[in-house]
Amino acid sequence: MRLAKSLVPTLREDPADAEALSHKLMLRAGLVRQLAAGIYVYLPIGLRVMEKIDAIIREEMNAIGGQEISMPVLQPADIWQKSGRWEGIPEMFKLQDRYGRDMVLGMTHEEVIAWLAAREIRSYRDLPQIWYQIQTKERDEARPRSGVLRTREFVMKDSYTLDPDLAALERSYAAHEGAYRRIFERCGLRFYVAQSDTGMMGGLGAHEFLAPCAAGEDEIAICAGCGYAANVEIARGVPAPPGFPPASREEVATPNARTIAEVSALLKVDPRLMLKSLLYVGRRTGPVLVLVRGDHALHERKLARALGGDEVRQHLGAPAGSVGPVGAHVPVLADEHLRGGVYVTGANREGFHLRGVTPGRDFEPRFVDLHTVAAGEACVECGKPLAVEKVIEVGNIFKLGTKYSDALGAMFLDEGGKEQPIIMGSYGIGPARIAAAAVEQCADADGIVWPASIAPFHVHIVVVSLRDAAQVAAAEEVYAGCRAAGLDALLDDRDERPGVKFKDADLLGMPVRVTVGNALAKEGVVEIKERRAPRAEHRVARDRVIDTIRGLEVFRASR
């Protein structure tokens, strides 16, 4: 591709609307433009990145026996009514056709898969199957954010497995895990595989593939000792117990002290020796008092799970500040690590707290894991300290079970001639998130540094002066040579000053830059640099360029 006439609108300054590093750089490098909140146009360079990622995904999906299909974005309501997801998903875009029939813009494709399977799969001899697509999804996200990381319209690679029994599902699941590891490795990402929440829809187990980066919106607890890794939604950790000084049970006045910080300062008590009491109201379960240690944060997902998937809301009633579990006449849930300690907590009397309170003795709570894991807590598997990192979810794998096959009648006849529901799994990857995560993980102060495998071009050729016919001829020769050798090449043939071209080359981040400039006339050489190692430079004669590029280490790893 030649830059002079191409749509590669690079920006000198950071756009005002962008906060995340990947968002800024993807806008500045001219990869994408935003049409509306969470809705993006992909420009030529951005599209090429997506295509490179898609190609890797296709290779690995095909390698485990995946068959690519394409399902409609526009879907009839009735399959969603059958599966029970027509109601209650605020992210779903709904519309009507001209005859008033209810339609859906697909946010995922389990229903269509189950519909298809119900028609085409009859016997255990037809199983297993892996069907996948790389298709647009539409979700009315509550809050699109961070550029391309969370959008309302996005492309997803989604695959679905159909199996006759749980053992076969395990094999399909494991095949996906392997394929996913290879995909993310080949895309040059650092990532973790973590156990994840199966969500409110049940399911038999799930893992997430998470790429650490500053713009990540999830957090993961990881153990360097044993490799334990789990989303903080479910991650468990063992906090170091504080030393409990002897304390007899007594009421103390705490006028005007309401928060943990205020009471702890007033009574000169470590926050770790206090109980944080939070009143929650469950839609089905009604009010519950929830206790975590003073320095801990409640994880509401854990609470909701403990209440059987109920929807919970924090109740900010008037007496907050002196609330406590002793004598409370609502059910009490306490974090499991509070058992046996001696704490300070609200006395249920305005302006007073209680010292010397022991959960399990002075009141009888249900002990469950409720607190959000913090860095430094001990790993539940091996006892080593846990680290907590921000991550972006780039993929997930999910053992679905028979929810959709039951609902849509996707059955098969087993060896004994008995009708059984097909057992499904579903598996997603967000290619745009791979691209953004790669930008986040690899960029430097000058711009993007693409992993070679997903770089829009392998080689960026800069002609320093268009007035020098020898330079132009040499650059054209390198350009043609790269293409003949199967290297994607971008030729900067713009009539711009050298500084502009160098800055743009850094910003765009192709793995290799070939500069054709004064050195050609003086020494008969062109310069070859790796973007990630700007100080190392190869100066080679024109006829050595292709071989030199091919020998670079950047391309070894990814081929």
Next chain:
RNA sequence: CGGGGUGUGGCGCAGCCCGGUAGCGCACCUGCUUUGGGAGCAGGGGGCCGCCGGUUCAAAUCCGGCCACCCCGACCA
């Protein structure tokens, strides 16, 4: 949905408090000079000041309503 912020040529911003008919840098066009890390000089084009309404002789500026976008939180099959 709650909290905070921002809307002024293509981009980044000033002007708004204190009302008088819009300015700076970059980009763009023309000419000359320049050509290895975002050039210089000269000339030039381009703005419903987010939208609607109100106050006023007069509104980018004051008041009311609405919309859009960004950030934090809730939410995230």
